[in-house]
Amino acid sequence: MPSEILFSTFGGPEVLEWTAGAEVPEPLPSQVVIVVAAAAVNALDATRRAGELEGILTTFLPSVIGREAAGVVIARGSAVTDVEVGDEVLGFTDTGAYAQFAALSTYVRKPDSLSWAVAASLPVAxxxxxxxxxxxxxxxxxxxxxxxxxxxxxxxxxxxxxxxxxxxxxxxxxxxxxxxxxxxxxxxxxxxxxxxxxxxxxxxxxxxxxxxxxxxxxxxxxxxxxxxxxxxxxxxxxxxxxxxxxSQSDPATRSKTRLRGVADLAAAGALSVRIARTYPLSQAAAAHRELAGGGVRGRLVLVNGV
Missing domain, CATH: 3.40.50.720 (NAD(P)-binding Rossmann-like Domain)
Structure with missing residues (x-):
């Protein structure tokens, strides 16, 4: 049964709960649905979890956080022609990244030479x-x-x-x-x-x-x-x-062209991403505790064992 990390109240890392019974998203015409291989942890995820963005960005509870992931396409919308089922992609999630399945509308193919952890860490940064x-x-x-x-x-x-x-x-x-x-x-x-x-x-x-x-x-x-x-x-x-x-984030400025260029640069070794540690997806709370402790050198990434 599909699972995801949900939080039903604002607070510290302990509010992040590994929850069974998640639904697999149905893709909209321009979306792909992936089985998530890796999801990067961002400081903004923790800020949103703590409720510090309320008044700027409304969070409807319960909610799944995370904005970037990489994984394998299992379904695609009727307007999608640039990838096939079975392709590996990376991009911005529309439904939250801390889950076994996620929908994406801004995505690109993952270069073969990129690890899942590095691929998931590219979009937001x-x-x-x-x-x-x-x-x-x-x-x-x-x-x-x-x-x-x-x-x-x-x-x-x-x-x-x-x-x-x-x-x-x-x-x-x-x-x-x-x-x-x-x-x-x-x-x-x-x-x-x-x-x-x-x-x-x-x-x-x-x-x-x-x-x-x-x-x-x-x-x-x-x-x-x-x-x-x-x-x-x-x-x-x-x-x-x-x-x-x-400078503030605007989803409308997300670009497949720019994301593809960055992925190609990383695959060619022209861009480096430092990975500090990976955690099983089910241990998202532990990753958030490490993030809150400070001094993390590199990205924290949740992996799903794909």
Whole structure:
């Protein structure tokens, strides 16, 4: 009998329950239905589980969370012509990812060389990274500083910025310095005095900045760039006060073309995704507890044994 991770009340990781009796979705004309092989865990999943998005995004309980997954197509809608039953795909879920079965309308074929865990970790981070780089109007030859550069979105944005021909400087935990440098990204230690350290490795100045950290450092980033319009924040609600752009997710901007390009780059070894740990799908609560504990280096991924 199909199972899924449900939460019927807002709260901590303990509200996530492995529940039998789930229904297999029926695909709409533009959807495929997959048996989920892997579902990536995102910070936004935990925020939604805790009820912290109410007022911004309504959650109808009980609910299944998760926005990105990879798996094998078992059904397709009447308008789908780009994949067949039995194909392996990755993409954004329309029905929640923490389940044995999920429906997707924005998906692409999974390259054979990609692991399930890496494939499931690509959609959200790559969509967000491309969105913020476009908001910043980043051009080849410019220098971008990323605060919190070792996280899933920061590392993805840094690598995509390099591919666009920009130079990237990231502020990170000292434990992540070598990882950043392995990606070709100049890294400096975060914390007090980070602006001075950024300037020391950027003699020609900083053109744009991305804050993934939410660490109340927007004034310093505006000072580094000299222009609040060239600073984007992902989670700092004080952005408007400083004239900084706050980048927010919009499902309407999801693109199969961009997702296919990212998947191809990852398959070719031009993009790297760090996987910290995998958990059985039934242990989603344990994955959320690890996420809440902080210090996770890489993605946490739920796997379904496909």
């Amino acid at each position: 790559s969509q967000t990274a491309n969105r913020v780089l476009n908001q910043l109007e980043l051009r080849a030859g410019e220098t971008l500083v990323i605060a919190g550069g070792a996280g899933a979105i920061g590392a993805m944005a840094g690598q995509l910025a390099l591919i666009r021909g920009a130079k990237v400087v990231a502020t990170v935990n000292p434990a992540d310095l070598l990882y950043m440098r392995s990606l070709g990204i100049t890294a400096v230690r975060y914390g007090h005095g980070f602006g001075r350290r950024v300037r020391s490795v950027s003699p020609n100045g900083i053109d744009a900045a991305l804050d993934t950290s939410g660490a109340r450092i927007l004034p310093e980033l505006v000072q580094l760039t000299g222009d609040p319009a060239r600073v984007v924040a992902l989670s700092d609600r004080s952005a408007e006060f400083f004239g900084v752009q706050l």
